[in-house]
Amino acid sequence: MTTDPAPATSVAAVPSPAGPTDSSAAVTTAAPATDKSTASSTGATVQFVGLRRTFGATTALDGLDLTVNPGELLALLGPSGCGKTTALRMLAGFETPDSGQVLVDGEDVTRIPAHRRDAGMVFQSYSLFPHLNARDNVAFGLKMRKTGKAERHRRADELLELVGLPTHGDRYPHQLSGGQQQRIALARALALQPRVLLLDEPLSALDAKVRLNLREEIRRLQQELGITTLFVTHDQEEALSMADRVAVMHAGRMEQCDTPAELYARPATAFVAEFVGTMNRMPGALAADGQTVELLGQRLPVDSAAAELRGEVDVLARPENVLVTAGGGQGAVVTGTTFLGASTRLTVQLPDGTTVKADLSTHDAAALPAGTGVTVSLPERPVLVDAKR
Numbered sequence: 001m002t003t004d005p006a007p008a009t010s011v012a013a014v015p016s017p018a019g020p021t022d023s024s025a026a027v028t029t030a031a032p033a034t035d036k037s038t039a040s041s042t043g044a045t046v047q048f049v050g051l052r053r054t055f056g057a058t059t060a061l062d063g064l065d066l067t068v069n070p071g072e073l074l075a076l077l078g079p080s081g082c083g084k085t086t087a088l089r090m091l092a093g094f095e096t097p098d099s100g101q102v103l104v105d106g107e108d109v110t111r112i113p114a115h116r117r118d119a120g121m122v123f124q125s126y127s128l129f130p131h132l133n134a135r136d137n138v139a140f141g142l143k144m145r146k147t148g149k150a151e152r153h154r155r156a157d158e159l160l161e162l163v164g165l166p167t168h169g170d171r172y173p174h175q176l177s178g179g180q181q182q183r184i185a186l187a188r189a190l191a192l193q194p195r196v197l198l199l200d201e202p203l204s205a206l207d208a209k210v211r212l213n214l215r216e217e218i219r220r221l222q223q224e225l226g227i228t229t230l231f232v233t234h235d236q237e238e239a240l241s242m243a244d245r246v247a248v249m250h251a252g253r254m255e256q257c258d259t260p261a262e263l264y265a266r267p268a269t270a271f272v273a274e275f276v277g278t279m280n281r282m283p284g285a286l287a288a289d290g291q292t293v294e295l296l297g298q299r300l301p302v303d304s305a306a307a308e309l310r311g312e313v314d315v316l317a318r319p320e321n322v323l324v325t326a327g328g329g330q331g332a333v334v335t336g337t338t339f340l341g342a343s344t345r346l347t348v349q350l351p352d353g354t355t356v357k358a359d360l361s362t363h364d365a366a367a368l369p370a371g372t373g374v375t376v377s378l379p380e381r382p383v384l385v386d387a388k389r
């Protein structure tokens, strides 16, 4: 018997095919032996508690708190360098925090190294093993676990079917497209029925159409398997379209974690407001009681303006919430139009020089070509009030 702590969970990582900072080890780890039957049918709960990690003068994680619920697909979204990959590697066991904890189903796994979080299977690769065909790539972890050949081939073929490539088992990586290779990588990560799936920008090197297909495919599989999934991306559209919840990271911290709709409609900070979707910034004046703001000749109610914000502020509103009408004495002018299909985005210059984007139906926009004198207003309360920039 060993006195080592039992592996608390299993982790599967699908790294991006060509991410410059992500060329790290990919790991698929086995489910604990006692847990084979239930693995991947019950998603694990993952908690990051006050994770801090510095690399020399760089603070990669600055007190990251985050909980991923069982069976949830949570997208970790943020600009390059904000600490997403570092957070993912903490969960895989490749990285140890300076302080803070990683809990899986309530168990502290922070100090359990990667090779003991899994059942002894780590492979160093950020894409498929080039000398193995697709079937053997998928079956690799099973082989490491000494699963018999017939059984691992049966299982690999099952997984190839699951990712939509039932006839590709004999092909080598160079005979597969990028999208197919990522499907194989996904099958490989799922082969050992991990309870947590980690995906680090798995779609970023693929072309647009393949990316869209694979988005749907990953989401379908993830829901079918009920597997708790942490999906790292810097692409807000990808995060919003795939995830149950999106955690927006900024400089090593979590700014907000919410459903895509909440995040979009009620961003907690100006950073989130401007990172997710398109946002206008317009000058306004916040009343002394912080309850209303004056802009565009209107007085509008505002939500929870910070106490230190009074007087001159910036007011944040989405293009689809900006109203533009012809004429009026405001002195605003349409300076450009961008046809988007059903809608058209107008660029309007306010008399003070501020540029505002407004989305109108293409039908309505047709009456407001560039050069038209217009009036800009906000029919609703703005999304956020922020310090003047």
Ligand SMILES: Nc1ncnc2c1ncn2[C@@H]1O[C@H](COP(=O)(O)OP(=O)(O)O)[C@@H](O)[C@H]1O
Residues within 6 Å of the ligand: 021, 055, 058, 059, 060, 078, 079, 080, 081, 082, 083, 084, 085, 086, 087
């Ligand atoms: N092994 C390392 N050595 C030095 N700096 C690192 C290392 N890993 C990450 N960093 C730095 O930590 C920050 C966060 O990196 P990372 O987690 O890869 O960000 P993201 O995945 O969000 O782009 C970056 O400034 C990066 O350069």
Ligand SMILES: [Mg+2]
Residues within 6 Å of the ligand: 019, 021, 022, 084, 085, 086
């Ligand atoms: Mg990264």
